[in-house]
Amino acid sequence: MSVLVVGSVALDSVETPFGKADDVLGGSANYFAASASHQTNVQLVGVIGSDYPVEKLDPLKARGIDFAGLEQMEGESFRWRGRYRHDLNSAETLETRLGVFSHFKPKIPAQFTDAKYVFLANIDPRLQLEVLRQVKAPKLVACDTMNFWIESRRADLLELLKHVDLITLNDGEARQLTECANLVQAARWIMDKGPKTVLIKKGEHGAFMFTRDEIFFAPAYPLESVFDPTGAGDSFAGGFMGWLARTNDLTNANLRRAVIVGSAMGSFVVEGFSITRLMEISRDDIERRVADFHRLVSFDKALNA
Amino acid sequence: MSVLVVGSVALDSVETPFGKADDVLGGSANYFAASASHQTNVQLVGVIGSDYPVEKLDPLKARGIDFAGLEQMEGESFRWRGRYRHDLNSAETLETRLGVFSHFKPKIPAQFTDAKYVFLANIDPRLQLEVLRQVKAPKLVACDTMNFWIESRRADLLELLKHVDLITLNDGEARQLTECANLVQAARWIMDKGPKTVLIKKGEHGAFMFTRDEIFFAPAYPLESVFDPTGAGDSFAGGFMGWLARTNDLTNANLRRAVIVGSAMGSFVVEGFSITRLMEISRDDIERRVADFHRLVSFDKALNA
Numbered sequence: 001m002s003v004l005v006v007g008s009v010a011l012d013s014v015e016t017p018f019g020k021a022d023d024v025l026g027g028s029a030n031y032f033a034a035s036a037s038h039q040t041n042v043q044l045v046g047v048i049g050s051d052y053p054v055e056k057l058d059p060l061k062a063r064g065i066d067f068a069g070l071e072q073m074e075g076e077s078f079r080w081r082g083r084y085r086h087d088l089n090s091a092e093t094l095e096t097r098l099g100v101f102s103h104f105k106p107k108i109p110a111q112f113t114d115a116k117y118v119f120l121a122n123i124d125p126r127l128q129l130e131v132l133r134q135v136k137a138p139k140l141v142a143c144d145t146m147n148f149w150i151e152s153r154r155a156d157l158l159e160l161l162k163h164v165d166l167i168t169l170n171d172g173e174a175r176q177l178t179e180c181a182n183l184v185q186a187a188r189w190i191m192d193k194g195p196k197t198v199l200i201k202k203g204e205h206g207a208f209m210f211t212r213d214e215i216f217f218a219p220a221y222p223l224e225s226v227f228d229p230t231g232a233g234d235s236f237a238g239g240f241m242g243w244l245a246r247t248n249d250l251t252n253a254n255l256r257r258a259v260i261v262g263s264a265m266g267s268f269v270v271e272g273f274s275i276t277r278l279m280e281i282s283r284d285d286i287e288r289r290v291a292d293f294h295r296l297v298s299f300d301k302a303l304n305a
Numbered sequence: 306m307s308v309l310v311v312g313s314v315a316l317d318s319v320e321t322p323f324g325k326a327d328d329v330l331g332g333s334a335n336y337f338a339a340s341a342s343h344q345t346n347v348q349l350v351g352v353i354g355s356d357y358p359v360e361k362l363d364p365l366k367a368r369g370i371d372f373a374g375l376e377q378m379e380g381e382s383f384r385w386r387g388r389y390r391h392d393l394n395s396a397e398t399l400e401t402r403l404g405v406f407s408h409f410k411p412k413i414p415a416q417f418t419d420a421k422y423v424f425l426a427n428i429d430p431r432l433q434l435e436v437l438r439q440v441k442a443p444k445l446v447a448c449d450t451m452n453f454w455i456e457s458r459r460a461d462l463l464e465l466l467k468h469v470d471l472i473t474l475n476d477g478e479a480r481q482l483t484e485c486a487n488l489v490q491a492a493r494w495i496m497d498k499g500p501k502t503v504l505i506k507k508g509e510h511g512a513f514m515f516t517r518d519e520i521f522f523a524p525a526y527p528l529e530s531v532f533d534p535t536g537a538g539d540s541f542a543g544g545f546m547g548w549l550a551r552t553n554d555l556t557n558a559n560l561r562r563a564v565i566v567g568s569a570m571g572s573f574v575v576e577g578f579s580i581t582r583l584m585e586i587s588r589d590d591i592e593r594r595v596a597d598f599h600r601l602v603s604f605d606k607a608l609n610a
Contacts, residue, residue, distance in 0.1 A: 087486050181392050184529040205510040208527065217601050219522045222513065224489040256604040287608050294606040296522050299561040301599040 001139075002041035002066075003245040005032045006106050006131050007121025007234075009046040009070060010078040011053075014273060016228045017086055024274035025056055026080060028121035028144070031231035034275040035238025035265040037063040038286060039246040042238075043112045045069030045131070049077035049100045059279055068109045073100040088226050089204065108134040117245035119237060120164070122146050125156040132163050140250060142166040142241060144233070150177050161194040168199040168237055183208060184215070197255065199240070201233055209259050214252055218259045219296060221267035221289065228273050232266040235278065239265030239286075264289040306444075307346035307371075308550040310337045311411050311436050312426025312539075314351040314375060315383040316358075319578060321533045322391055329579035330361055331385060333426035333449070336536035339580040340543025340570040342368040343591060344551040348417045350374030350436070354382035354405045364584055373414045378405040393531050394509065413439040422550035424542060425469070427451050430461035437468050445555060447471040447546060449538070455482050466499040473504040473542055488513060489520070502560065504545070506538055514564050519557055523564045524601060526572035526594065533578050537571040540583065544570030544591075569594040 005028075012026030033042045042065045048054070050072065057067060076099030082091040106127055108115075113136050120128040120143040128143055135141075141164045149157055150173060157177075161167065167190060175181060178189040187198040187210035198210040204226075206219040240262030247254055264286050271277045310333075317331030330339075338347045347370045353359070355377065362372060381404030387396040411432055413420075418441050425433040425448040433448055440446075446469045454462055455478060462482075466472065472495060480486060483494040492503040492515035503515040509531075511524040545567030552559055569591050576582045 182529060182531070184527050202510065205507070206524070215527055215601060216604070217524045217527070218604075219511070219524065222489050222520055222522070224487060226487070253605060257606075257608070260604050260606075261608070290606055290608060294604070296520060297602040299521070299523075299565050299599070300558060301562075301565075301595055 001116050001245040001248050002043055003036050003117040003119060003241050004043045004045070004108075004112055004115035004135070005029050005036070005119045005121060005238075006045040006069075006108075006128075007032060007119075007123060008078055008101055009044075009048050009052070010080055010101070012230060012274065013079070013081040014228055014230055015083040016088065017084070018225075018227050019273070021228075021273040023053075023079075026230065026274060027078060028234045030060070031234035031269065031275060031278075032119060032121055032238040032241075033065045034060060034063070034278040035235040035269065036242030036245070037065050038265070038278075038281070038283060039239070039242030039261070041066065042242070043069060043115060045106050045108055045112065047071045047073055047100050047104045049073060049075045052077045069107070069112055071107065073103065075100040077101075082230070084229060088229050091230065106131050106134075116140070116248075117241055118142070119241050120144065121234060121237070122149075125149055125153045125160045128160050129156065129163070139248075140165050140244060142168060142237070144168050144237060145173065147173055147176055158193060161190065164195050166197040166199065167195045168201060168233070170201045170203065170233070174198075174200050184210070199259070201236065203229075203232070207236070207259060207263065209255060211252060211255070216256050216259060218263045218293065221263065221293065221296070223267060223270065226270045229270050231269050231275070235269040236262040236266035238262070260290055260293050261286065263293060306421050306550040306553050307348055308341050308422040308424060308546050309348045309350070309413075309417055309420035309440070310334050310341070310424045310426060310543075311350040311374075311413075311433075312337060312424075312428060313383055313406055314349075314353050314357070315385055315406070317535060317579065318384070318386040319533055319535055320388040321393065322389070323530075323532050324578070326533075326578040328358075328384075331535065331579060332383060333539045335365070336539035336574065336580060336583075337424060337426055337543040337546075338370045339365060339368070339583040340540040340574065341547030341550070342370050343570070343583075343586070343588060344544070344547030344566070346371065347547070348374060348420060350411050350413055350417065352376045352378055352405050352409045354378060354380045357382045368584075374412070374417055376412065378408065380405040382406075387535070389534060393534050396535065411436050411439075421445070421553075422546055423447070424546050425449065426539060426542070427454075430454055430458045430465045433465050434461065434468070444553075445470050445549060447473060447542070449473050449542060450478065452478055452481055463498060466495065469500050471502040471504065472500045473506060473538070475506045475508065475538070479503075479505050489515075504564070506541065508534075508537070512541070512564060512568060514560060516557060516560070521561050521564060523568045523598065526568065526598065526601070528572060528575065531575045534575050536574050536580070540574040541567040541571035543567070565595050565598050566591065568598060
């Protein structure tokens, strides 16, 4: 199966302790698509301005990403400029210029409306709901969100939760949305609002997947050097959804595997600027890293002294 | 094998969002011993003042903890008073009265000097070195430390590192000691100074065990309610060292198991004030939690789509 993503296609300028990059491919949909493309075909819906260097998308097209849903509008593209300090834990946003993205009205091309796996990247929940009205019979709908929407579009976000199967958000956002400091309680609160599965991302501290009967935890891969953390969450989501779409298997065991594939993709993307590393790695690299994750957490539970 | 612990025996007064407790058993050695006693006999060396309610130690004695090394001195016992706010992440120390603990000179009773498994809890590195001069031929020596000693006794701590097999410290302390923000690099820095094994505790974010060739990660157990985080680190160390002493097996596979036993003990102790929960649970409870940890992180690594 292929996977449909609706989100931002941006140009990022990033500074880290290790270097800087200007006007490189960024945005949730780009990161998601580059990551998911290692597993399956990706259909992308987004918007760019008249200034977007579209030729930079050619390597993504070559990887089977279908940009038929990428609208080009008169005006400036979405640009983000940010900086990471020594500890690399949180981005400092220096500038955000929404440009044409502030007028984004996602239109799902007719040939995408049959999508079975849908990822609503971090955009206005009203637009996320718009997308759901346009897809016919999805098998799994997942959404991301952020502090800004939790604050400014709470009612819409709660409405959206009724219509998604899965939500990914970080620990701070989960606490903000639910007003529960405890993540187990926060996850239950969210599941009560609709999603059967809640993925709470904790950045360098890994990710929890909560379902009604199970909790699964995946650590972040202990990299010796993190180059640029931008896009880790969306690459995680791309690996996760890409794997599910490829296997078309929604058992708990396969959801766990999907979390690990997502974690692997998140660990690759931070090894370079933009999507550089995602364009270099192979399926073998991904399998090796999945095996590394397995070694990282494996222990023999038999306590026979 | 039994395990020897040298550390503080204190009286704690703690306030959490869920209640308060006054003058309850506290101190690194008490927590360590209560935890390790589920696995093996424990020999304890510490000091208390003339005001210590020694009868409160009876349940610990009944669990096979040998207090022959507990010196009682004229004066006040070590008292700590602290508070945890809503998020339970960090203790706010309201008062520390060292009392007789400030004159502590650990004397290892003759019958303890053959100890094979030794845990030097968080005390002055000069005293930790003193202890090592008194034990004859330990098989595994582990130490803990804290920000105060890293700052004020750096040279002594570096000397100590030459003589220990393993160190436990939290992520902030590891970064402070090594001046490496990255934990993989920090662990390597520490291993270069002596210890073959470095256990970095990340509180609610789990723990890493680094050895020359391997990294192992254990999550913290996702509890729905944490009652009082005091003593989690020492209970972790007690479970870890207790398991190693009981099995007398220092293979990597068994070190991994020991980390999980430690994590299980850390997850129990925070369910109540002081050592209450450690005195209630059975080996069956511990085994069940170890199995829960196994379920929490298990996944099938075969990526056959």
